[in-house]
Amino acid sequence: xxxxxxxxxxxxxxxxxxHTDYLTIAExxxxxxxxxxxxxxxHNYVVLVTIGSPAADQTGRTMNLDALDRVVAERIxxxxxxxxxxxxxxxxxxxxxxxxxxxxxxxLLVTQVPEGQLQKxxxxxxxxxxxxxxxxxxxxxxS
Ligand code: NI
Numbered sequence: 001x002x003x004x005x006x007x008x009x010x011x012x013x014x015x016x017x018x019h020t021d022y023l024t025i026a027e028x029x030x031x032x033x034x035x036x037x038x039x040x041x042x043h044n045y046v047v048l049v050t051i052g053s054p055a056a057d058q059t060g061r062t063m064n065l066d067a068l069d070r071v072v073a074e075r076i077x078x079x080x081x082x083x084x085x086x087x088x089x090x091x092x093x094x095x096x097x098x099x100x101x102x103x104x105x106x107x108l109l110v111t112q113v114p115e116g117q118l119q120k121x122x123x124x125x126x127x128x129x130x131x132x133x134x135x136x137x138x139x140x141x142x143s
Contacts, residue, residue, distance in 0.1 A: 005052040012081035016096040050120035098131035
C-alpha cells in the first residue's frame, strides 16, 4: 500500500511590510518595490497543511482532523489573524516574506502533530504567489 496524505486549508488576514534594516531606504525600495511602502498592506493568507500517514491503521485516517484544526487555530490563526506580521517577535530579525512565513508556520506546527507526519506547509499570499516548505529531511539526508 502506498501512503496517502490529506491537505487541510486554513485562512487568516494579516498586514505586513517588506523591509529590512540591513538595507538602506533606497535598497529596500529596489528589492521590495511597493511592498516596502511604509503604511504596509494586507493579505488574505491561505495556509495549506499536508499530513501524511507513515503507518496505515484500521481507521484509514492520517490523524484526527479535529485535533489538527485545534492546533492550527491555537498556534497559527489566533497568532496571526488581524495582526501586523512585522510586530511578531519571530519577525524581529527577519523579513515577513512568504518564504519566511511558511518556515515559521512549519516550525510552529511540526512539534504539535505526530512525529514524522507533517509533510508540507504551503502559504498562498496573493493570486500569483505561493510558498511551500517540506521540512529539512532532504537537506539533512545529504549532509
Ligand atoms: Ni505583501
